[in-house]
Amino acid sequence: MPHAPADTEAVTHALRQHPVLSQLDDEILAALPAQLRLDHVPAGAPVGDADTLARHLGLVVRGRLVWHAADGSPGPALAAPAWIGAGVHTPADGWMLQADGQVDNGALVAWADAATLAALIERQPWLQLFLPAATSAEGSGSAENAGTGAADPHLNLMRTPVRALIKRAPITLPPSTTIRAAAQLMREQRVSSVLLVEGGHLYGLVTDRDLRNRAVAEGLDTTRPVIDIATVAPLTMQITQPGFEALLMMARHNIHHVPVMDGDAVAGMITATDVTEQHSTSAVFLAGDIHKQTTLDGLVACAAKVRGLQRHLAAAGASAYATGHIVTAITDALTTRLLQLGEAQLGPAPVDYAWVAAGSQARSEQTAKSDQDNCMILDDAYDEVTHGAYFKALATFVCDGLAACGYIHCPGEMMAMTDKWRQPRRVWAEYFRKWVDTPEPMALMLTCVFFDVRTIAGQAALLDGLRTDVLRRTKDAKLFLAHMVGNALTHQPPLGMFGGLFGGLSTIRSGEHKGTIDLKHNGIVPVIDLARVYALAAGHDAVNTHDRLAHAAESGEISPQSVHDLRDALEFLSALRIRHQARQIAAGQPADNYLRPDELSNFEREQLKDAFGVVKQLQEVLGQRYQGLRR
Incomplete structure (x- = not known):
């Protein structure tokens, strides 16, 4: 922030x-x-x-x-x-x-x-x-790390600017340079890539892999200009951005070289080895392995490393915000690769589409315990008779593949393999119009899932325009917002009226999880719900909960101090859940969200109570603001 x-x-x-x-x-x-x-x-x-x-x-x-x-x-x-x-x-x-x-x-x-x-x-x-x-x-390292090995190098990137990762001045060539001359320069300079720059403008990027695959393997005339084998208009980072964002970009897009810009000027190049070491649970290289797989079995083996990745992140003291982004980047990579394998099997898509993640994947807040929520937005040229079978097969292939990788099918069937959630853009526009104009209970439940969305693959414009239209409607829809607030208040922090065994913390009274606190539904979800209402009321397109809260202060939905408190509460609750799951993973148990208060120190219990108190107070403030508007 x-x-x-x-x-x-x-x-x-x-x-x-x-x-x-x-x-x-x-x-x-x-x-x-x-x-x-x-x-x-x-x-x-x-x-x-x-x-x-x-x-x-x-x-x-x-x-x-x-x-x-x-x-x-x-x-x-x-x-x-x-x-x-x-x-x-x-x-x-x-x-x-x-x-x-x-x-x-x-x-x-x-x-x-x-x-x-x-x-x-x-x-x-x-x-x-x-x-x-x-x-x-x-x-x-810390004492906690001593027994688990050195911390992941990429954890030090949380606040390290990209500027600090640049090892040397950029190696550049004009785009008209011959392929042979480019290769000779790379050999002389002992670099794995060069940037194509002319007149101060970045035109492209050439790596040693491009030389092998696009020139030598294809028998290309090496006197041709090197721009012919380049990646044109590559993804870039600004020099002041945190190195952590470079890590995520590499993981999500399966790239290992990123040009660094200082405004419009080329400042240098960073590679995957600059942001992380090559070990099996490193996010960049795990994502790289995912993109190399040609079978579902291979992807399942890669996905099995996510639990170890989360455990390693927890042991190294990574923030919950960072952990969520890293774990979600792996889910994004698995989804993208499944779509590629599906299209290789079924043929290219007959019309444009956007594969859209919903829920925690969209918000970049996943942990090792996540199911799948997704949908497809199809171009309005879609015809059910002509194209229906193709997209049903593709969606089923991807959803079943994600399930095999450990992301279980959504119990409510909110997945692209369900016909209702695989529709042309015009149908989605009508869905959202009805949900906003007629906020009945089912509409509110669906809103909580499908207002948190992010394009993973395909044509992002299909979702972007739709979200812009929807947010324009929600900003002034007071009745809809009032019902969203009422729905948000159904999840209450577990604070008891009396001291009790754990000093005011109320645990589940019966059933399988008796004596525990549901950190997800009674702690984290209430914060997510508050942030969603703030975003919809302001018409802001942020999806991540921390980002929504940051913008809520800027738009005046809540005070800067309340944002500070709520973000701290969210970070504490999320980190507590991640550490709880890491202990379960280390013990060979399935990860869940149910924490026994006696696992915590007295100090941690007081912090937990304070975090719940912050959430409850802001729930009450929001409830009072919209009181009387619900019918």
């Missing part, structure tokens, strides 16, 4: 006032505020835990921090722009760092995580003179 302009300005000012950080190169200094996590610390509240202070570098932007001894007596104070953590100011036994209780507004601290810090030191090695602990801790 972007920082508020006032906060960004304050961070920039603090950086330029700091005696050490102010000496960073101007370019680095200008980009750094956007890479920092801001922590608004209330007066008297603790600042960071032991791990944060050991591995992260904090900058006091506003306010004052005070050291407190074990008996509560105050010690020395640190005022802006002091820095903390990463070996410069870390707590001794019994000491705690708190925001000054005498300052009403508390303190604002900007944090650079270990990956951002490592990237800074790589670009400005002199920082090691002031931050030796950051350098020595870079490869040490």
Whole structure:
């Protein structure tokens, strides 16, 4: 989520006032505020835990921090722009760092995580003179990782900008260069790719694979221009984007080279080896393996590695947001490859179509425990008599293939293999019109599934235009929104009225899951429902829940502070579920969403109760806003 302009300005000012950080190169200094996590610390509240202070570098932007001894007596104070953590100011036994209780507004601290810090030191090695602990801790890992092996390298990409991954200046050639000359240059420079640039414009990309497959294997005349074998208009990344987004792009599109741009200018190239190591549970290489498979059995074997991938991500401390995107990228790759195999078997599609994911796959929030929700939007040239059998066969092939890979058939049959959910665009437009205009219970249930959609393969324009039309309708549809709110309030956080055994947490009272909390339906789904209502009310096209919440603050649906609280609650609940499932996977058990509170520490239970409290409070606010509009 972007920082508020006032906060960004304050961070920039603090950086330029700091005696050490102010000496960073101007370019680095200008980009750094956007890479920092801001922590608004209330007066008297603790600042960071032991791990944060050991591995992260904090900058006091506003306010004052005070050291407190074990008996509560105050010690020395640190005022802006002091820095903390990463070996410069870390707590001794019994000491705690708190925001000054005498300052009403508390303190604002900007944090650079270990990956951002490592990237800074790589670009400005002199920082090691002031931050030796950051350098020595870079490869040490956490205690949790010690028993599971080193963390996935791509986890350090969460906030590392693409700029930090570029290893050398770009190797470029004009598009008219001969194929032979391009190959000779690649050999001389010992690179696996070159960029085709002329007049400052990027025309294409040529890799050693292109030379083998498109030139040598085809017996092509090597005096022809290299643009003839190039990937024209390749996918690119901007230099300031996080490396994590490059990882996802490579995984989803089965590519291993991505040009990096600085605005419209070519800045360099990054490869798959720059963002991850080649091991079997790495997202990029697992996706690459998926695209190499020619049989369903091969895809099933690849899909079996997803459970290990999630376990590894959990052990390495990946955020739930990142884990959801990575796991979903693998589902996207499996879906795309199944469609390719289906078309290879059945022949090319007779009319354009979009294969559309719904639910958690659309939101990029999948875990190892996911079923499938999908549909097909067909071009209006579709004719049931002429084309029906083809698309039914293709949809059944893909849905059955996903089921074989572990994504079970949707119990409600909300899949493209169901005739109702495989229709021309005009029929889908009528579906959505009825759901908005007549919000009866079934329509509301379907809305919760099919308003969270994303194109996986095919013609994205078929969905994009449809979503634009629908969001234009929902923005002013007060009755529809009121019914959506009522439907959202059916999922309530499990907070009891009395203390009880677990301090106010209410568990399931009977049945197979007695004594547990359903983290999905009573914790995560309520947040998803709130974010969906905010997006529909604002007419915003974001699909991921975190992204919807970010835009909700911008559109004024809820306050920035409420967004901050709700996103933190969602991250905590989702991470709790992922760790719970990882423990089950490690024990050889099927993953589920049912957590026993006694698995948690007292501290974690208090955090869980606080997270549920945030959700419940915002449910009540939304319910009051639309009270009286439902009929």
